[in-house]
Amino acid sequence: MVECSYERMEDKIKTFSKFGDTGKGGITRFSLSEEAIAARCEFVKRMEAIGASIVTDDMANLYATIPGTEDLPAIFSGSHMDSVRQGGNYDGILGVLTAMEVAETIVKEKIPHKHPITVIVWTNEEGARFEPAMMSSGVICGKFDKAAMLASEAKDRKGYTFSQALEESGFKGEEKNRMNPAKTKALVELHIEQGPVLEAEGIDIGVVEGVCGMINYEFTFIGQAGHAGTTPMKYRKDALYAAVKTIQYLHDELDQLDSKLVYTTGKISAHPNIHTIIPDEVKFTLDARHQDPEVIKQVLTIIKKIPSVVEQCKVSYEEAWSRRTVSFTSKLVDYVEKSAREFGYSNRRIYSGPGHDAQFVIDLVPTTMIFVPSVGGHSHCEIEYTPVENCLKGANVLLHTILHIDKE
Amino acid sequence: MVECSYERMEDKIKTFSKFGDTGKGGITRFSLSEEAIAARCEFVKRMEAIGASIVTDDMANLYATIPGTEDLPAIFSGSHMDSVRQGGNYDGILGVLTAMEVAETIVKEKIPHKHPITVIVWTNEEGARFEPAMMSSGVICGKFDKAAMLASEAKDRKGYTFSQALEESGFKGEEKNRMNPAKTKALVELHIEQGPVLEAEGIDIGVVEGVCGMINYEFTFIGQAGHAGTTPMKYRKDALYAAVKTIQYLHDELDQLDSKLVYTTGKISAHPNIHTIIPDEVKFTLDARHQDPEVIKQVLTIIKKIPSVVEQCKVSYEEAWSRRTVSFTSKLVDYVEKSAREFGYSNRRIYSGPGHDAQFVIDLVPTTMIFVPSVGGHSHCEIEYTPVENCLKGANVLLHTILHIDKE
Numbered sequence: 001m002v003e004c005s006y007e008r009m010e011d012k013i014k015t016f017s018k019f020g021d022t023g024k025g026g027i028t029r030f031s032l033s034e035e036a037i038a039a040r041c042e043f044v045k046r047m048e049a050i051g052a053s054i055v056t057d058d059m060a061n062l063y064a065t066i067p068g069t070e071d072l073p074a075i076f077s078g079s080h081m082d083s084v085r086q087g088g089n090y091d092g093i094l095g096v097l098t099a100m101e102v103a104e105t106i107v108k109e110k111i112p113h114k115h116p117i118t119v120i121v122w123t124n125e126e127g128a129r130f131e132p133a134m135m136s137s138g139v140i141c142g143k144f145d146k147a148a149m150l151a152s153e154a155k156d157r158k159g160y161t162f163s164q165a166l167e168e169s170g171f172k173g174e175e176k177n178r179m180n181p182a183k184t185k186a187l188v189e190l191h192i193e194q195g196p197v198l199e200a201e202g203i204d205i206g207v208v209e210g211v212c213g214m215i216n217y218e219f220t221f222i223g224q225a226g227h228a229g230t231t232p233m234k235y236r237k238d239a240l241y242a243a244v245k246t247i248q249y250l251h252d253e254l255d256q257l258d259s260k261l262v263y264t265t266g267k268i269s270a271h272p273n274i275h276t277i278i279p280d281e282v283k284f285t286l287d288a289r290h291q292d293p294e295v296i297k298q299v300l301t302i303i304k305k306i307p308s309v310v311e312q313c314k315v316s317y318e319e320a321w322s323r324r325t326v327s328f329t330s331k332l333v334d335y336v337e338k339s340a341r342e343f344g345y346s347n348r349r350i351y352s353g354p355g356h357d358a359q360f361v362i363d364l365v366p367t368t369m370i371f372v373p374s375v376g377g378h379s380h381c382e383i384e385y386t387p388v389e390n391c392l393k394g395a396n397v398l399l400h401t402i403l404h405i406d407k408e
Numbered sequence: 409m410v411e412c413s414y415e416r417m418e419d420k421i422k423t424f425s426k427f428g429d430t431g432k433g434g435i436t437r438f439s440l441s442e443e444a445i446a447a448r449c450e451f452v453k454r455m456e457a458i459g460a461s462i463v464t465d466d467m468a469n470l471y472a473t474i475p476g477t478e479d480l481p482a483i484f485s486g487s488h489m490d491s492v493r494q495g496g497n498y499d500g501i502l503g504v505l506t507a508m509e510v511a512e513t514i515v516k517e518k519i520p521h522k523h524p525i526t527v528i529v530w531t532n533e534e535g536a537r538f539e540p541a542m543m544s545s546g547v548i549c550g551k552f553d554k555a556a557m558l559a560s561e562a563k564d565r566k567g568y569t570f571s572q573a574l575e576e577s578g579f580k581g582e583e584k585n586r587m588n589p590a591k592t593k594a595l596v597e598l599h600i601e602q603g604p605v606l607e608a609e610g611i612d613i614g615v616v617e618g619v620c621g622m623i624n625y626e627f628t629f630i631g632q633a634g635h636a637g638t639t640p641m642k643y644r645k646d647a648l649y650a651a652v653k654t655i656q657y658l659h660d661e662l663d664q665l666d667s668k669l670v671y672t673t674g675k676i677s678a679h680p681n682i683h684t685i686i687p688d689e690v691k692f693t694l695d696a697r698h699q700d701p702e703v704i705k706q707v708l709t710i711i712k713k714i715p716s717v718v719e720q721c722k723v724s725y726e727e728a729w730s731r732r733t734v735s736f737t738s739k740l741v742d743y744v745e746k747s748a749r750e751f752g753y754s755n756r757r758i759y760s761g762p763g764h765d766a767q768f769v770i771d772l773v774p775t776t777m778i779f780v781p782s783v784g785g786h787s788h789c790e791i792e793y794t795p796v797e798n799c800l801k802g803a804n805v806l807l808h809t810i811l812h813i814d815k816e
Contacts, residue, residue, distance in 0.1 A: 230603025
């Protein structure tokens with residue numbers, strides 16, 4: 001059975017790990033940053049070398065296509081190249097590298113295929129430099145309003161808006177180059193699991209059935225600033241203490257729900273954030289995910305029970321965004337499972353906790369995903385790791401899944 | 409009895425409130441900022457207009473001296489002009505404005521005085537732009553090492569170090585101009601109470617006996633970053649949740665100590681501080697103050713009881729700084745009380761919770777302070793307010809306290 005190359009896979013991972021290298025085993029490669037653009041240039045160079053034609057669309061999504069033997073819709077595969085701050089060398093980029101390796105294998109081994117094969121790189125999946133996450137697949141798939149994204153005045157640490165970064169990237173192309181559902185047969189995205197399940201169970205391949213539903217809320221607590229040395233405790237309106245009590249309440253209540261629920265208070269800010277001043281405004285975020293919409297409803301009920309005044313501080317909250325549970329195309333899910341079995345790789349069906357560009361694409365074209373294990377379940381951190389062997393197994397399953405689709 | 413001028417007092421407060429005006433009733437006037445330098449220039453202009461001679465020392469502390477009739481040590485009065493972010497129009501600056509008004513009254517009314525009278529402006533009392541607070545009085549009085557202050561690589565939001573800001577201020581002078589104990593008879597600093605006591609009790613003047621002891625600790629929690637959507641709750645090392653539990657513990661324990669204890673967790677930071685990532689490092693500060701050293705010891709005992717591991721996160725803490733309770737020169741305290749009584753102003757003895765430059769000066773020269781009420785006890789915020797009437801009463805007490813000292 002035709003397979004991808006271990007050496008080429010390893011070389012790709014090593015090469016791309018240099019773009020944004022933190023020197024501590026990980027990368028910081030924000031979307032459209034200097035480092036991300038260097039990675040895109042390497043991608044273009046390598047894809048052109050195997051005869052791919054390159055285009056970009058108006059959101060700087062990058063498409064590299066090798067022709068098929070017939071004039072048919074293209075089979076897409078790919079992911080994103082951007083990372084969070086001090087992220088790892090596998091989240092996103094591995095989906096691009098395996099798709100590149102699959103295309104290279106098909107070209108080098110002269111594997112016949114009717115459909116064109118397009119390797120896609122989505123712009124700004126992480127949302128770490130510019131919110132929201134999955135911005136560009138969201139725009140292409142009608143989830144986000146392009147004008148709103150370009151109009152956003154949110155700036156990164158260097159004072160750039162998304163719109164400025166896009167203009168200066170050199171990768172902004174034409175709207176007509178966008179992924180076109182009429183000319184797209186299917187999309188398969190490979191990704192690391194970003195969780196501990198596959199590794200814990202000693203499984204090679206995650207056959208992804210869908211993506212868990214989630215909600216993300218931002219809470220705001222308004223108190224009263226005052227000098228740390230004088231305001232008697234009983235007169236205080238300490239916004240941080242109000243936030244602390246609320247986070248504890250959320251843990252106490254949410255821990256009683258289904259054990260597969262995951263929730264995170266990842267972001268907190270205090271104003272004026274000076275050691276000698278009682279904070280008058282504190283914000284924090286809550287992210288909660290579960291594949292069963294009923295459990296998400298229970299989370300909302302718990303949020304709604306938060307009183308409007310805590311520790312004499314005004315409490316408010318709003319939904320930053322939410323997502324319904326997404327199910328992938330069953331026929332494609334079966335192809336992934338079949339391909340894994342053909343290689344004798346251990347596999348199991350699984351739901352994705354994190355969001356992926358693929359969950360937007362499913363609304364337009366048949367779509368599925370392939371997971372490979374994350375050692376220790378780590379992701380979005382520098383120690384994120386998947387051995388080359390596992391990456392290669394993923395690439396092989398991706399290759400054969402694409403060939404199964406091509407045979408239809 | 410000779411008095412200061414209501415109109416001039418009001419004019420001074422209004423004029424200086426323009427330097428760093430936030431447009432919301434307060435000011436942001438960080439030390440040595442453009443706004444602070446504009447305020448210094450106004451100070452120099454006005455003091456030269458009444459015949460004062462101006463010098464600055466190597467920490468940019470600013471001295472304006474009107475001569476006495478004899479060659480004697482000078483009587484000092486003044487405070488600071490810098491503010492916290494979105495601070496008020498009275499903290500610090502009122503001590504400068506009342507000293508200016510006292511000097512102007514003495515000159516205009518031709519009040520005979522043997523000793524020179526020096527109005528002093530201390531550099532960087534708040535420590536809001538560059539830590540530590542009371543940096544320059546601390547250097548002059550041997551509390552801080554000047555070389556260390558200048559060597560600090562801590563940068564403000566615009567990327568300035570203290571040393572750069574000092575060089576560019578145009579107010580850096582010579583070390584020989586520092587306040588010299590041998591040539592300084594006494595120092596009297598007027599300040600707003602920054603607390604609710606005087607106003608609550610309907611009292612005009614706080615006769616300050618000393619400054620409360622305090623400790624300031626920084627806590628650090630080290631967990632493990634991971635993706636919000638995948639890491640099962642039981643495997644998490646959430647540094648923010650560990651910090652939340654510890655802040656709750658501190659409240660539970662510290663609330664059982666003497667009710668005059670004040671403590672504040674004013675500053676918190678999370679890393680990487682992204683809504684979809686479990687925080688792997690969280691820091692917060694604890695500030696605790698009480699005039700009785702025994703109570704401060706009890707606070708330390710409570711801190712030391714914090715376990716080294718909370719919610720599977722490593723906990724560490726260190727003292728950022730501390731201060732012993734300071735007592736002012738009793739004879740000067742008596743002069744303040746006597747002057748208040750002479751005017752028939754209601755008054756009471758009180759300890760200061762906040763730190764003031766005067767607490768460093770006491771080690772070198774006889775020193776005391778005068779408090780005026782803060783409406784609502786607010787300070788370090790835009791609604792900080794003291795009516796002109798109260799400011800004038802403070803100026804009058806300052807004037808007569810200085811004249812009592814002069815008669816010795």
